[in-house]
Amino acid sequence: MKDVTLDIPTYEDMLSAHERIKPHIRRTEVLTSPYLDEMSGAQLFFKCENFQVPGAFKVRGATNAVFGLNDDQAAKGVATHSSGNHASCLSYAAMRRGIPCNVVMPRTAPQAKKDAVRRYGGVITECDPSTTSREATFAEVEAKTGGDFVHPYNDPRVIAGQGTCSKEFIEQTDGLDMVVAPIGGGGMISGTCLTLSKLAPDCQIIAAEPEQADDAYRSFKAGYIIADDAPKTIADGLLVPLKERTWHFVSNYVSEIYTATEVEIVDAMKLTWKHLRIVMEPSCAVPLAIVLKNPDAFKNKRVGIVVTGGNVDLDKLPWTL
Amino acid sequence: MKDVTLDIPTYEDMLSAHERIKPHIRRTEVLTSPYLDEMSGAQLFFKCENFQVPGAFKVRGATNAVFGLNDDQAAKGVATHSSGNHASCLSYAAMRRGIPCNVVMPRTAPQAKKDAVRRYGGVITECDPSTTSREATFAEVEAKTGGDFVHPYNDPRVIAGQGTCSKEFIEQTDGLDMVVAPIGGGGMISGTCLTLSKLAPDCQIIAAEPEQADDAYRSFKAGYIIADDAPKTIADGLLVPLKERTWHFVSNYVSEIYTATEVEIVDAMKLTWKHLRIVMEPSCAVPLAIVLKNPDAFKNKRVGIVVTGGNVDLDKLPWTL
Numbered sequence: 001m002k003d004v005t006l007d008i009p010t011y012e013d014m015l016s017a018h019e020r021i022k023p024h025i026r027r028t029e030v031l032t033s034p035y036l037d038e039m040s041g042a043q044l045f046f047k048c049e050n051f052q053v054p055g056a057f058k059v060r061g062a063t064n065a066v067f068g069l070n071d072d073q074a075a076k077g078v079a080t081h082s083s084g085n086h087a088s089c090l091s092y093a094a095m096r097r098g099i100p101c102n103v104v105m106p107r108t109a110p111q112a113k114k115d116a117v118r119r120y121g122g123v124i125t126e127c128d129p130s131t132t133s134r135e136a137t138f139a140e141v142e143a144k145t146g147g148d149f150v151h152p153y154n155d156p157r158v159i160a161g162q163g164t165c166s167k168e169f170i171e172q173t174d175g176l177d178m179v180v181a182p183i184g185g186g187g188m189i190s191g192t193c194l195t196l197s198k199l200a201p202d203c204q205i206i207a208a209e210p211e212q213a214d215d216a217y218r219s220f221k222a223g224y225i226i227a228d229d230a231p232k233t234i235a236d237g238l239l240v241p242l243k244e245r246t247w248h249f250v251s252n253y254v255s256e257i258y259t260a261t262e263v264e265i266v267d268a269m270k271l272t273w274k275h276l277r278i279v280m281e282p283s284c285a286v287p288l289a290i291v292l293k294n295p296d297a298f299k300n301k302r303v304g305i306v307v308t309g310g311n312v313d314l315d316k317l318p319w320t321l
Numbered sequence: 322m323k324d325v326t327l328d329i330p331t332y333e334d335m336l337s338a339h340e341r342i343k344p345h346i347r348r349t350e351v352l353t354s355p356y357l358d359e360m361s362g363a364q365l366f367f368k369c370e371n372f373q374v375p376g377a378f379k380v381r382g383a384t385n386a387v388f389g390l391n392d393d394q395a396a397k398g399v400a401t402h403s404s405g406n407h408a409s410c411l412s413y414a415a416m417r418r419g420i421p422c423n424v425v426m427p428r429t430a431p432q433a434k435k436d437a438v439r440r441y442g443g444v445i446t447e448c449d450p451s452t453t454s455r456e457a458t459f460a461e462v463e464a465k466t467g468g469d470f471v472h473p474y475n476d477p478r479v480i481a482g483q484g485t486c487s488k489e490f491i492e493q494t495d496g497l498d499m500v501v502a503p504i505g506g507g508g509m510i511s512g513t514c515l516t517l518s519k520l521a522p523d524c525q526i527i528a529a530e531p532e533q534a535d536d537a538y539r540s541f542k543a544g545y546i547i548a549d550d551a552p553k554t555i556a557d558g559l560l561v562p563l564k565e566r567t568w569h570f571v572s573n574y575v576s577e578i579y580t581a582t583e584v585e586i587v588d589a590m591k592l593t594w595k596h597l598r599i600v601m602e603p604s605c606a607v608p609l610a611i612v613l614k615n616p617d618a619f620k621n622k623r624v625g626i627v628v629t630g631g632n633v634d635l636d637k638l639p640w641t642l
Contacts, residue, residue: 029350034374035440050598053355112595119356270635274433277371277600277631310598314591320641 008248009156011198014163014191017064021161024063024096026052030172033275040291042298045176046272047169050280050310054092054116056085057165057188057308058152064161065150066093074099079147081105081127081138084113085237085309086152091122102145104138106130110236112313130230131241153187154243162191169304170200177301180287182308183207183216183257184238186246192306193253204255206297208286210235211259216242220250220257234262234318237283237309256297260289266318268292272307282318284308329569330477332519335484335512338385342482345384345417347373351493354596361612363619366497367593368490371601371631375413375437377406378486378509378629382479386471387414389478395420400468402426402448402459405434406558406630407473412443423466425459427451431557433634451551452562474508475564483512490625491521498622501608503629504528504537504578505559507567513627514574525576527618529607531556532580537563541571541578555583555639558604558630577618581610587639589613593628603639605629 028051036044049057066078077100080090087103094101101122105114106129117124127137142149150158165188166179179196181188189207196203209216213231219242227241242250250257260268269285272278287305291298349372357365370378387399398421401411408424415422422443426435427450438445448458463470471479486509487500500517502509510528517524530538534552540563548562563571581589590606593599608626612619 029352031350031372051352055598273600273635277376279594279598279600314594314638314640317635317638317641319635320638 006245006248007156008245009160009194011194013156013160014167014195017160018164018167020067021060021063021164024067024093025059027168028052030169031276031278035275036271036288040298041295042291042301042303044291045173045302045304046276046307047165047304048278048307049165050278050284050307054089054120055309055311056089057162057306058086058089059092060164061158061161061187061191062086062090062150063093065155065157066090066097066099068157069148073148077101077145077147078150079103079142079145080150080152081134082152084109085311087122088113088116088120088311090150091117091120094122095120100145100147102141102147104134104141106134110313112311116311131227132229152240153185153190154245156245158187159190159194159245162188163195165306166192166195167199173302173304175200175302176203176304178204178206178298179304179306180206180208180291181306182235182238182283182286183209184283185240186216186242186250188306188308189254190246190249193249197253205253207250207254207257208290209257209259210238210265210286211261213238214259216250217257217259219247220254235265235283235286237281238286258290258294260286260293264289264293270319278307279310279312280307281309281312327566327569328477329566330481330515332515334477334481335488335516338481339485339488341388342381342384342485345388345414346380348489349373351490352597352599356596357592357609361619362616363612363622363624365612366494366623366625367597367628368486368625369599369628370486371599371605371628375410375441376630376632377410378483378627379407379410379473380413381485382482382508383407383411383471384414385482386476386478387411387418387420390469394469398422398466398468399471400424400463400466401471401473402455403473405430406632408443409434409437409441409632411471412438412441415443416441421466421468423462423468425455425462427455431634433632437632452548453550473561474506474511475566477566479508480511480515480566483509484516486627487513487516488520494623494625496521496623497524497625499525499527499619500625500627501527501529501612502627503556503559503604503607504530505604506561507537507563507571509627509629510575511567511570514570518574526574528571528575528578529611530578530580531559531586531607532582534559535580537571538578538580540568541575556586556604556607558602559607579611579615581607581614585610585614591640599628600631600633601628602630602633
């Protein structure tokens, strides 16, 4: 049943989203590593959303929003604010539909992510690296362009789109005991909850968060949203706070949130590069970091890990700095 | 028809090899990138042999050799010399069968490759980084251990095993106009010739070689094998010379050999990491380098590229040195 007050997306919205976006996204590969299995004591499955064309799972929600617009709305284009991947993914989806995309980005965002937005025709307006500045700058851009606001995560179309990832994940693995995904604003986690609560209700949903940006963890323990203005972590995709729609899913369906230190995140990132031989961002290393840190919680389980994105500045790898 | 003099493997040997090794290897993913397609003017398909568990296509030939041994031979184990990936792949295959594996490796081989051999239980004897020293040291090891010699490429079992890669590649892509693979000793190229000359005779086979280790190129132009003793290139998997069995395939079935400079190889490597988001070795960047360098030869073609391996020292990436 649809929650009218919050406009919470339903399982059927997720199914419609999957049909809508299928021609535009990749059904990404699931990789495994006997070495990481041995190291963790669990059976790990990695859903490689870094292999999406614009390099992140966020292409799912963005594409669902863009291709769900009617022609009148589409003519004015879309607009958003994002720490990176939502911006390039929305630009990519808008480019595929041939409509304008305006994005507000912190000036401190990695150059690789700014380049990606521009590659897909997105127009960037820079702001300071805080939630406050981001939201103020965005209000100006939105007023000027008239673009349809596609929030990076607190948008039912976006959450329904992100939920398509877990649907594929369950199909590709013939079932999982747990799914672990990183949590920033909570879009991927919310989509995961939306899908698995119906499709695989016995599958536990675990969120993984940097210790240095642990507002979701503290919110989860407190029972209400706690937001930090400008946390600092190498996992630059996870800086933003929960909002009411993602809080709905986190508070109702997430089993546990674990945190990892910066060193643990970098170690897990390097392990993944070495043993899965994929290029992925620090943000997507947080799940493996928390699995290795809490072996008893995952022992002998079939654990799905969402590798959320692969847009890294190859000239600034954390272990070479 | 089998060439008895050289013991050249047949198409049927390749089919048998595929059945034999299937339980032990991965049917690796084929990835694509619209960005690299646009850049090259071709339609590129990347067969990700870096996703094999020990990180290289060489697990195919090594596994075919190891699992084809009768029990008496197997009890004495296997032995080889290799600049790296054949050594770890043979160790991996031997570990899966539970038999000993002795390997002779140049002391200059990357630490990551030595670690990989030891991880799979292989015993390393070091030699100087020249073909001469390698062969002399190996003779001692072979005499001492009695292990069955599995040459890294000049072995019909190994060539038949490597040929299974192209069989999957054609099946997974519904056909290709050309396949490009790096050439060192010629094992992958020979397997590719073995398979495609029968399965897809109109598919051109192109070899890609570092300019600084261009002995295969010069052999191809001269019409006889030219061997260098100790060439130097960042593509450390491609240092070894052709031998009579690989020369048989190269001289009969390869359409062209192109070369690339060190800078072109590193640029292509970084492009692949950035846009395919995979970790692969400098050696496997040579094919993309030659495709970008010779656009007229590949324009509008469906081009398969074999990504041969992913065992890289992440602390010594060529663009951070």
